[in-house]
Amino acid sequence: MTDHSRPGHDRSDADLSAIISERRQLIGLAYRLLGSLAEAEDVVQEAYARWYAMSQQRQDAIESPGAWLTTVASRICLDLLGSARTRREHYVGEWIPEPLPDRNEWVSGRPGATPADPADRVTLDESVGMAFLVALESMTPAQRVALILHDVFRYSFAEVAEITGRTPAACRELASSGRRRIHTSRLPAAPAAHQAGLVRNFKQAWEARDINTLIGLLDPGATFTADGGGQVRTALHPIVGGERIAQYVIDIAARKRDDVMILERAVNGQPGLMVRQGDVTVGVYAFEVADDRIIHIWAIRNPDKLRPWAAG
Numbered sequence: 001m002t003d004h005s006r007p008g009h010d011r012s013d014a015d016l017s018a019i020i021s022e023r024r025q026l027i028g029l030a031y032r033l034l035g036s037l038a039e040a041e042d043v044v045q046e047a048y049a050r051w052y053a054m055s056q057q058r059q060d061a062i063e064s065p066g067a068w069l070t071t072v073a074s075r076i077c078l079d080l081l082g083s084a085r086t087r088r089e090h091y092v093g094e095w096i097p098e099p100l101p102d103r104n105e106w107v108s109g110r111p112g113a114t115p116a117d118p119a120d121r122v123t124l125d126e127s128v129g130m131a132f133l134v135a136l137e138s139m140t141p142a143q144r145v146a147l148i149l150h151d152v153f154r155y156s157f158a159e160v161a162e163i164t165g166r167t168p169a170a171c172r173e174l175a176s177s178g179r180r181r182i183h184t185s186r187l188p189a190a191p192a193a194h195q196a197g198l199v200r201n202f203k204q205a206w207e208a209r210d211i212n213t214l215i216g217l218l219d220p221g222a223t224f225t226a227d228g229g230g231q232v233r234t235a236l237h238p239i240v241g242g243e244r245i246a247q248y249v250i251d252i253a254a255r256k257r258d259d260v261m262i263l264e265r266a267v268n269g270q271p272g273l274m275v276r277q278g279d280v281t282v283g284v285y286a287f288e289v290a291d292d293r294i295i296h297i298w299a300i301r302n303p304d305k306l307r308p309w310a311a312g
Helices: 013-034 037-053 056-060 065-089 130-136 141-152 157-164 168-185 192-208 211-217 242-254
Strands: 218-227 260-267 270-277 280-290 293-300
Touching: 013 037, 013 065, 013 141, 037 065, 065 141, 065 157, 130 141, 130 168, 130 280, 130 293, 141 157, 141 168, 157 168, 192 211, 192 242, 192 260, 192 270, 192 280, 192 293, 211 218, 211 242, 218 242, 260 280
Parallel strands: 218 293
Antiparallel strands: 260 270, 270 280, 280 293
16 A cells, blocks of 8 residues: 555556546445445545545556555545444434445455455455444444455455554454454344345235234344434334334334335345335335344435435
8 A cells, every 4th residue: 555656657548547447446345334325425535536636746656546545545434433423322213324225336345356264254245234234333443444454355454454554463353353243243144035035025914914924024033223314203212022023014004105115125235125105215124034034124214325226
């Protein structure tokens, strides 16, 4: 990530294209760190603004613009994470990461990186899943940055150290402790096809107001967490217990208007549901499945977090 001098020259179209092509990976990185697509886009815009604010001579002296942009974006995210806890103390109800409508746009590792021991990595698919993003919320900002940069984007601990201003050994321990939090908070995921089947059955039972089927699909200790951001009516605190959740969603169905549709959609790369009222997306539901039961439902209803779903 350090600047390396090289002969001055005009930035070629290929160089400019390479710089611009970093945007997708930078947004993927910032989204994973912040849990907000809107904030991720702001971070990336700021990183590019800092790049273009430099003189041509300074730009030419940077051997890897992509690494420079990653360093800047990561540091901006680290600063934002430091203030996020304070901001969320004033958030109305539960805060859930912003859901993404299509996995392929967001799942990307570091090009050209050397694969490492799979046991020492978080998989790319896992790293954008809602359960993983929620688990990240329990980590310190430094743990989160070290884990994402190393495990997901495959930066060495020496590179992570340069970004975070810590030693490589400290970054290794941060990533390790973050990884332990992930592993202790999650159960093995069910196969995608099985998850899709359970979510489809949940949708059908919900639409039919079949409370007994809903109870059978939910783990007895399941949790339902909703995020309305104080803008729409929803549960302010998590609902715990399969029977209580089933009754809650049945009550929602009883109030459902005729122009409301429940559609199956991928949410952060996994089977989920989208609720539309007319042409407006009013809710996105992400699921965590273990064995043959749904163990967690995240209902995102905050309109500010549903903007990427406008054309869903």
